[in-house]
Amino acid sequence: MDEPVSGARRGTLRTSDVARESGYSVQQVRDLERLGVIPPAARSGNGYRSYASLHVQALRAYRGLAGAVGPVVARQLLAELRAQSIAEAASVINEVHVRLAREREEALRAQQALRAIQAEGNTAESEQDGDAMTITELSRALGVRPSTLRFWEQEGLVTPERVTSLRARRYGLSAVRAARIVTALRSAGYGVPAVREIMGSLHRLDGQGDARHVLRERLDQIAVRTVELLRAGADLATVVLTAQERATVSSRPGDG
Structure with missing residues (x-):
């Protein structure tokens, strides 16, 4: 009672x-x-x-x-x-607190990657549909060494096609787009593990509508949760x- x-x-x-x-x-x-x-x-x-x-x-x-x-x-x-x-x-x-900070950092990295997608998409529109690039052509376009692209392939960041009898690398539009994203993130100072997480985050967001809206909501929710913890x-x-x-x-x- x-x-x-x-x-x-x-x-x-x-x-x-x-x-x-x-x-x-x-x-x-x-x-x-x-x-x-x-x-x-x-x-x-x-x-x-x-x-x-x-x-x-x-x-x-x-x-x-x-x-x-x-x-x-x-x-x-x-x-x-x-x-x-x-x-x-x-x-x-x-x-x-650390867990919330990690969630926020992941969302921010994915947001950065989305900006990179938008930036490289504007460039990609100038290319002809179905165009593919050799490793030499792509390395020159991105300003990186061919060995760097091979390393990214080994790390699962960029996956070229092998269409010739000699199994030479050919980078289709999707691979070129991925390579541009990786280049942008690496230039911004992200390490390979972080870039891998970002690419994974983008794949997980596929099919969930407007990814930018999803990420904004996620960041807002994390901010509210952080304030609640502080309170x-x-x-x-x-x-x-x-x-x-x-x-x-x-x-x-x-x-x-």
Whole structure:
């Protein structure tokens, strides 16, 4: 049961108080307590729930964490954080930040590749349909060595056709387009592993409509998730520090 207004004691919070302060409904507070997101409320002799400010902070921490990584993962992380040392908890939270940064970097790289596609597409329009280039012709057009194109082929970045009896390399329009993208990205300072990831990202976006729109939405979502994680920061710190203090007290000789 939830403590009635007339029975509220100084320093304690009713379920409705916690709901109002955390932004959740009364039923959600009960559900999240049942799921272990917040510690169990204290119970008075007549069975009424009694909460503390820590419960509000735990719910706020959960809200931000759920916005960053999703509710299921957030519940798992909160359980871990309450059981870990400060150093371990800090490492877990930092990994979430790193994960979001990686997602953002991948989206930005794919966005850069899309710009490269648009730029090389304007150039490709001047070519005759069905034109193919030899490795020498393509290397001159791109300003790179033939050995560089062979290396890119080995790395799976550009795949030429072999159509002559001598199995000589011939680069059709799709291969030329890919080579232009790789050249643009390499010139911008991207390493081969990063270029491979970018090309993979572009392939994964095929068939999903406007890729530029998809990437803009992805970047916006990552930004929102990052802000949610930052918003949860102080409350997460309180949850971790409180759990650590309680663990320290309970481990002292004579306690318990």
